[in-house]
Amino acid sequence: xxxxxxxxxxxxxxxxxxxxxxxxGLFKLNVGFNQHVDVKxxxxxxxxxxxxxxxxxxxxYGFLTDQCNYFEFNLTESLQISEIERIVHKIDNKVEVLPKxxxxxxxxxxxxxxxxxxxxxxxxKRINISKRQITYSDVLICQKE
Numbered sequence: 001x002x003x004x005x006x007x008x009x010x011x012x013x014x015x016x017x018x019x020x021x022x023x024x025g026l027f028k029l030n031v032g033f034n035q036h037v038d039v040k041x042x043x044x045x046x047x048x049x050x051x052x053x054x055x056x057x058x059x060x061y062g063f064l065t066d067q068c069n070y071f072e073f074n075l076t077e078s079l080q081i082s083e084i085e086r087i088v089h090k091i092d093n094k095v096e097v098l099p100k101x102x103x104x105x106x107x108x109x110x111x112x113x114x115x116x117x118x119x120x121x122x123x124x125k126r127i128n129i130s131k132r133q134i135t136y137s138d139v140l141i142c143q144k145e
Contacts, residue, residue, distance in 0.1 A: 036065065043068035050074040057087050060113075063131055063139045064091050072128040078120040084141065088113050103142040111136040118143055 039062040046055055051073045062068035085097040100114040109132070121127055126144040131137040 037061070038067065039065075040067045043071055046073065047071050048073070050076055052076045053079065053083070053087075057090070059129065060084075060087055060139075061091050063129060064088070064095060064113075066133075066135075066137075068129075068131075069133055070128070070130045072126065074126060075121060075123050078123045080120045081115050084113065084115060084121075100140070103140070105130065105132060105140045106138055108138065109134055109136045110138055113139045113141065116140065116142045 039058050042055075042058050043062045046059065047070075051059070053075075056073075056075070056079070059068060059071055059073075063071075081097065081099060088095050088097050095111055095113060097113045097115065099119065100116040103116045106114070115121070121141070121143050127141065128144070129139060129141050131139045
C-alpha cells in the first residue's frame with residue numbers, strides 16, 4: 001500500500017516537471033532574427049533577379065551578418081530610405097542608415113549602411129549592394145542611373 005503512494009508521488013512529480021518545462025518553453029520561442037540564419041544560398045540564388053521587400057530583408061540580413069559581399073537586383077516596388085532603416089534596425093538596432101551622394105564605399109569600417117543616390121530607390125531600376133570583406137565593413141546600397 002505504501003509503495004503505491006510513493007509511485008503516485010513520483011509520477012505526479014515527473015508530470016509537473018514536464019508540464020512546467022513545456023509551459024516555459026512556449027514563452028521562450030522567439031521567431032525572428034535573434035537566431036543566426038544561413039542566407040548565403042539566398043544571396044547567390046537571388047543575385048541578378050527582381051526581388052521584393054521581404055527578399056531584400058533577407059539579403060540585408062546576409063550583409064549585416066557577413067554572409068554576402070555583393071548583390072545586384074531590381075525591386076518589385078519603390079523603397080524609401082526610412083523603410084531600409086526599419087529593416088536594418090529590425091536586424092541590428094546599432095547599425096545606422098545614412099544617405100550618400102556618391103556610389104563609392106568609404107575607407108572606414110563603421111558598420112553603417114549607406115544609401116546612394118536617390119530617395120526613393122525606384123522600382124525596376126538596377127540596384128547593387130556591396131561591402132568589403134572586413135569586420136564592421138560599411139554596406140553601400142547604390143541605385144544605378
